[in-house]
Amino acid sequence: MSTLRMAAVAAPFDRDLEGDFDRVAALIATARADGVGLLALPEACLGGYLANLDGGADGPPALDVDGPEIKRLAALAGDMVVAAGYCEHADGRLYNSVVCVTGDGVLGNHRKVHQPLSEDATYRAGDGFAAFDTPVGRLGMLICYDKAFPESARSLALDGAEIGVCVSAWPGSRTNPAADLAQDRWKRRFDLFDQARALENQIVWLSANQSGVFGDLRFVAGAKVVDPGGEILAGTGVAAGIAVAELDVRQALETARRSMGHLRDRRPAAYPALATGGEELAAARY
Structure with missing residues (x-):
């Protein structure tokens, strides 16, 4: 049996794309020196996240998945597998996306499906989840709020994902913030989702997140690697x-x-609402 050394990052990123690339290059170099083969960087690490979730924030620079910035990321990755969040421009639309690269190019790309609060004022939503093969195993990617929905990770696991990579810009609570982030209720939820998604699907789970403060948001960090038993x-x-x-x-x-x-x-036959979507049931209850 062969082992894989893997890592997830918690770090701050902002609108200074050159500064972001400098930070990404340093993180990749540190990980490579430590023998890491798979590295997860946060959501929106190329250009920063939204300054607020009220609907009026300027977004990060829009990048093409086939453009020079993603090629630059791939060159930095070299023989490593690296996942990184960015604002994707495609067909005149913007998506909150995560790309997975090696020095050979793009291995996979995921557009965030679930959008919290007013994120949809900036981004269009993605429409699905798919696992893909990489030199370090079969991966599935999610972005932040995607992990709050069990169906997301389950879809990836059923598609053969051995490792789930979730990149986030997950903030602390806005309505009842804790002075100590370690005691923040949104930090607790962030950790619970990571452990639950790994355990219920019995897969390895990498969780990267932004740290520090950007605009109105104070991020909870909390990067982690979780085993298939839900242990950090x-x-x-x-x-x-x-x-x-x-x-x-x-x-x-x-x-x-x-x-x-x-x-x-x-026992899929016992969960018919999952097959139909359950929209009528949800509407009736709420």
Whole structure:
């Protein structure tokens, strides 16, 4: 069995794209020196996130997935697999996206499906989840609020994802903020979602997040690597940093699923609302 050294980043990013690339280059260099093969950078790390979620914030620079900035990211990645968030421009529309690259180019791209608060004033929504093969295994990617919906990670796991990579710009609570971010209720939810998505799908989970303050938002950091049993193998807490863990992914999945296989033991016929979408049920209740 072979092991994979993987890492998730918590770091601040802003509108200074050159400064962001400098930070990305330094983080990749640090990870490479530590033997990391898979690195997850935060949501919107190329150009920064929105300054607020009230609907009036200027967005980050719009980049083409086939453009020079993503090629620059791929060149920095080299022999590593790197996932990074950016604002994607395609067909005259903007998407909150995450791209996965190596030095050979783009391996996968995901557009954020679930949009919190007024994020839809800036971005269009993506329309699905798909796993893809990489040199370090089969990956599935999500962005921030996507992980609050169990169907998102489950779709990726059913598509064969061995590792879930969730990149975020997840802030602390706006309505009842805690002086200590470690005690913030939104930090607690961030961590619970990470552990639950890993455990319920019995997959490895990398969670990257922004840190620091940008505009009205104070990010909770909390980058981590979670094993298929929902245990946090490495984490940054509420500080900027790199969470690094080494794991034999295939063996970890086999061990977790040996007796109780959460994907194997599903009973789809017992959940008809999932097949129909459940819109009428949801409307009737709320």
